[in-house]
Amino acid sequence: QQQVxxxxxxxxxxxxxxxxxxxxxxDSTFNYFPWYQQFPGEGPALLISIRSVSDKKEDGRFTIFFxxxxxxxxxxxxxxxxxxxATYFCAARSANSGTYQRFGTGTKLQVVP
Amino acid sequence: xxxxxQTPRHExxxxxxxxxxxxxPVSGHNDLFWYRQTKIQGLELLSYFRSKSxxxxxxxxxxxxxxxxxxxxxxxxxxxxxxxxxSAVYLCASSLEQGAAERLFFxxxxxxxxx
Numbered sequence: 001q002q003q004v005x006x007x008x009x010x011x012x013x014x015x016x017x018x019x020x021x022x023x024x025x026x027d028s029t030f031n032y033f034p035w036y037q038q039f040p041g042e043g044p045a046l047l048i049s050i051r052s053v054s055d056k057k058e059d060g061r062f063t064i065f066f067x068x069x070x071x072x073x074x075x076x077x078x079x080x081x082x083x084x085x086a087t088y089f090c091a092a093r094s095a096n097s098g099t100y101q102r103f104g105t106g107t108k109l110q111v112v113p
Numbered sequence: 114x115x116x117x118x119q120t121p122r123h124e125x126x127x128x129x130x131x132x133x134x135x136x137x138p139v140s141g142h143n144d145l146f147w148y149r150q151t152k153i154q155g156l157e158l159l160s161y162f163r164s165k166s167x168x169x170x171x172x173x174x175x176x177x178x179x180x181x182x183x184x185x186x187x188x189x190x191x192x193x194x195x196x197x198x199x200s201a202v203y204l205c206a207s208s209l210e211q212g213a214a215e216r217l218f219f220x221x222x223x224x225x226x227x228x
Contacts, residue, residue, distance in 0.1 A: 034216060046217070105153070
């Protein structure tokens with residue numbers, strides 16, 4: 001059973017547009033939500049993260065919006081660039097599971113020039 | 114920059130063979146993970162070690178998959194016997210147990226093809 005779900009599976013946007021990637025979860029004990037970015041042939045790398053006490057986290061062009069009540073979050077990439085083309089994974093961790101993180105199935109983003 | 118090192122980068126095996134994948138975590142990290150990555154399932158946990166002790170193993174993978182931490186700086190994942198459905202990318206990751214460093218550091222992965 002997938003505890004972390006992502007949508008859409010793939011997304012294409014034009015350069016300069018805002019890409020919105022969605023994530024939802026089921027386990028109410030999850031309190032930390034990192035997003036990872038993965039390029040072909042490489043392992044995922046941390047992009048940005050948020051804790052459940054916050055409802056928004058911003059880092060440059062990347063912003064996470066978090067809705068604890070609905071158990072949903074989204075990653076917004078503003079002014080998308082071709083270099084942002086990658087697969088993005090939403091992950092979740094609970095306070096009592098050490099550093100173990102559960103991952104969604106990913107969203108493959110393509111930014112067209 | 115000594116990140117997570119995985120070898121080999123690619124592995125081709127015949128059905129029924131035994132293969133061993135290797136991982137060296139970031140120096141000083143005490144948590145180590147093995148994940149399997151496929152397009153359909155995403156990243157699935159195979160094993161989670163803390164200070165060389167097995168904390169969790171992916172229940173569905175118990176029968177033919179065995180991960181070990183021989184010491185704090187080296188881990189192996191054995192698949193025996195391999196099946197075509199095992200074709201995937203196997204990722205190793207490490208992390209610090211405590212502190213603000215809650216990110217997982219991933220290796221480049223080993224792409225396994227089972228014929």
